Amino acid sequence: MRFNLRHLRVLLAVVETHSVTRAAELCHVSQPAVTQALSKIEAVTGEVLFTRSPQGLFANGACEVLAKRVRRALDFLDRAFEEVAPRLKVTATLSQLEALIAVREQENYTLAAKRLGVSQPTVHRAVSQLEREAGRPLFERTAYGIMASRAAQLLAQAARLALAELSQAEADLAESRAEERGRLVIGSMPLSRSYILPAAIARFRQQRPRLPIQVVEGAYGELLAGLRRGEIDFLIGALRDPPPIGDVEQEVLFYDTVVIVAGHQHPLAGRDNITVEDLAAFPWVVSMASTPIRQHFDQLFLHSAHGPPTSIVESGSLILMRELLGRSNHLGFVSGGQARAEIDRSLVTALKVDLAHTRRPIGLTRRKDWLPTAAQRLFLEHLRVLEPVR
Structure with missing residues (x-):
């Protein structure tokens, strides 16, 4: 669903005041503009959103569902607008914000335009309009590409979250019709x-x-x-x-608790009383540095007389670990839950090493x-x- 931000602000004003006249005053637009905004939103959603009575307009169930997401989306945006430039509450459009997000992520106007399926001048113009209203540059050209300012990063983050909320609104409305969306x-x-x-x-x-x-x-x-x-x-x-x-x-x-796994042909397979020194003598397949499992692996050899293993393959791939264990004397240090299917199918075997201290949430x-x-x-x-x- 493609919304107009100004129309969404009008929608919330009508929900809160139950009055086209009062909503027009709050949003600084004409009464016909309020009526037109509501009609366009109803056309986009395919829903009748208000019950009309002599006492005013009252949000129905579908409207309440939509309004909840709209409030959240505008809250994300308005907090960023207040910090960058309050005037953006009135002037910014979704198209401009989408261009900002694309340039922020691609760090290039041409690539941003390709991602959005529009011309490069269209993207440049949209960002320039935001910069003019913000009264400051949002991007800086460097030798490494177009770098986003702190204001651009703040706006792009808020816009992403706002767009996510509006996308969720489609799923919520479909749910109310017993349909599946999202x-x-x-x-x-x-x-x-x-x-x-x-x-x-x-x-x-x-x-x-x-x-x-x-x-x-x-x-x-x-x-x-x-x-x-x-x-x-x-x-x-x-x-x-x-x-x-x-x-x-x-x-x-x-x-979950970590296990040490090996191929069935491994010299340590089936052995009792395996020591840390025994383990240090073999090559290993372990996860990348800074992961919780890798920290447990490093601690295992902290007090080893021979120091940590010197032959290590770093990978998070269980398939690579399984195949390497089957072809060599490598050992694997892996989550018990992750390896359970491999162990149950006899593709690898778990060594008799007590690692209860590695229990983790x-x-x-x-x-x-x-x-x-x-x-x-x-x-x-x-x-x-x-x-x-x-």
Whole structure:
């Protein structure tokens, strides 16, 4: 759905005042302009939004659903506008903000235009209009590309979140008509891809067979950035202690313990009383530095007489780990939940090493101010009732 920001402000004014006349005064427009704005929003949504009576206009159920998302979207924008330039509340358009986001992310006007499917002068003009109203440059040309100012970063972040809210509005309105719209975008860390997500998706699909689901994989930092921009609904995987930043919150689903895995031909397979020195003598496949599992790995060899292993392959790929273990004497240091299917299928074997001290929380990370749709809430419910991997 494609909205006009000024029309949305008019909508909220009518919802709050129940009066076209009063809304016109508050928004500094004519009464016919208010009526036209409401008609256009109803055309965009395909909904009748007000009950008309001699006492005024009263929001119906569909209108309340839309107004809740619109308030949240405008709150994000208005906080940024107040800091950058209050006049933008009146003048900024969604097209201008979309151009700002694209230039901020692409750091190039031509690439931003290709992403938006418009001409380069159109993007440049949109950003220039924002800069003129803001009374300051928003981007600076450097040898490395176009760099966003702090004001541009603030506006782009607020605009992303506002657009996410308006996108959620379409799903909310469809829900009120018993239709499916929108999609789920899930940030997936390695453990979740082996057990949690497949189980939750299978259950969810029994109730929502057609709703698109996108699983986004990547490094934790990349997924967290996408979450904070509103591009990802929530993350599933190992939680951080403390939480990485104040605008997200974490929820524990269950606890997981690390295991050491090897190929069945490995000299340590099946052995008892394996020492740290025994482990240090072999090459390893481990996760990237700064991940929670890697920290446990480094601590394991902290007091080893021979020091840490010197032959290490860094990878978050369970497939690569499995294949390398099957072809060599490498050892793998991996989440127990992530490796459970590989162990159960006899593709790898777990060594007899007690790693109970590596117990760590697995769960959800989401924005503190996130308001899920009905479908997103349903998916979270399925996650919460899943039994942890043993």
